[in-house]
Amino acid sequence: MSHQYPVSLIDLHMHSLASDGTMTPTDLVRRVHAAGVRVMALTDHDNTAGLEEARVQATALDIQLVPGVEVSSEWNTQGIHIVGLFIDPENNILQGGLSRIMAFRDWRALEIGRLLEDAGISDAEAGARAMAGSRMVGRSHFARWLVREGHCADTNEAFGKYLGRGCKAYVPSDWISMPEAIGWINAAGGSAVLAHPGRYKLSGTRLRALLTEFREAGGIGLEVCSGSQAAGDREHLGCLARQLGMAGSVGSDFHGPNFGHTAIGHLPPLPDGVEPVWDRAGIHLH
Ligand code: AMP
Ligand code: MN
Ligand code: MN
Numbered sequence: 001m002s003h004q005y006p007v008s009l010i011d012l013h014m015h016s017l018a019s020d021g022t023m024t025p026t027d028l029v030r031r032v033h034a035a036g037v038r039v040m041a042l043t044d045h046d047n048t049a050g051l052e053e054a055r056v057q058a059t060a061l062d063i064q065l066v067p068g069v070e071v072s073s074e075w076n077t078q079g080i081h082i083v084g085l086f087i088d089p090e091n092n093i094l095q096g097g098l099s100r101i102m103a104f105r106d107w108r109a110l111e112i113g114r115l116l117e118d119a120g121i122s123d124a125e126a127g128a129r130a131m132a133g134s135r136m137v138g139r140s141h142f143a144r145w146l147v148r149e150g151h152c153a154d155t156n157e158a159f160g161k162y163l164g165r166g167c168k169a170y171v172p173s174d175w176i177s178m179p180e181a182i183g184w185i186n187a188a189g190g191s192a193v194l195a196h197p198g199r200y201k202l203s204g205t206r207l208r209a210l211l212t213e214f215r216e217a218g219g220i221g222l223e224v225c226s227g228s229q230a231a232g233d234r235e236h237l238g239c240l241a242r243q244l245g246m247a248g249s250v251g252s253d254f255h256g257p258n259f260g261h262t263a264i265g266h267l268p269p270l271p272d273g274v275e276p277v278w279d280r281a282g283i284h285l286h
């Protein structure tokens, strides 16, 4: 039951080397354990390749692992991320959908490389791919390569100068629609949660419209407490969750120790009256 643990012992959003995190799933689970967190979700971008390795280590350390994924999606041209929790990673509909996104990512990496070439920077695609290994390739890998090669001082500059929306090497992305992404998660028996709603910089009216459509499409909740949005967003998002009858989730969005991100488990509790997503999903946390 949710009352058994203070909510900070639950962290339902983090990344490993399977996407743009910097730790192996094994090392990530060890770090979760060392932080005193008892329940974790591994939510790599658009793939579930890290889950099996994480499961083995979580079993060894008595960590409850929630199988997850963070699906890249969009709503009215706004890029959004949807976290799927409690998914069955074997589900064919989910995996078929994710493989479409991974194919798009491969194509986009070529395009980003071409645009960087036009901007006078050679070999970026090969460099980013080498950093990603055989795994998901994303803008974070390009950003880290640009820093490593001395083209940018830090990854923020890489996004601000080259990779961010409207910048020189930005490829407008045709992500999967919100209802489609939610459909895959639900097909896999999961719970769809809107990731870091505070990060999209939407007006209150637009965010309410997004969440209303999210709920109508079968989504059940939103990240009320997220390491990827301002701590002050928690109150407002808690109100929205209560008003719309949506569940709340908590997640650090941890990518690795060197990112200045929120540390694992360092999250405030859900505001009073917000139903935890793990209760809504009927999951018994033991
Ligand atoms: P992608 O999904 O490949 O388009 O890349 C998005 C990822 O890049 C996010 O999940 C973040 O991890 C990272 N990211 C986005 N914006 C920034 C930024 N301004 N600085 C550093 N990393 C960022
Ligand atoms: Mn990321
Ligand atoms: Mn995200």
Ligand code: MN
Pocket (backbone or CB within 6 Å): 013, 014, 015, 070, 253
């Ligand atoms: Mn994330």
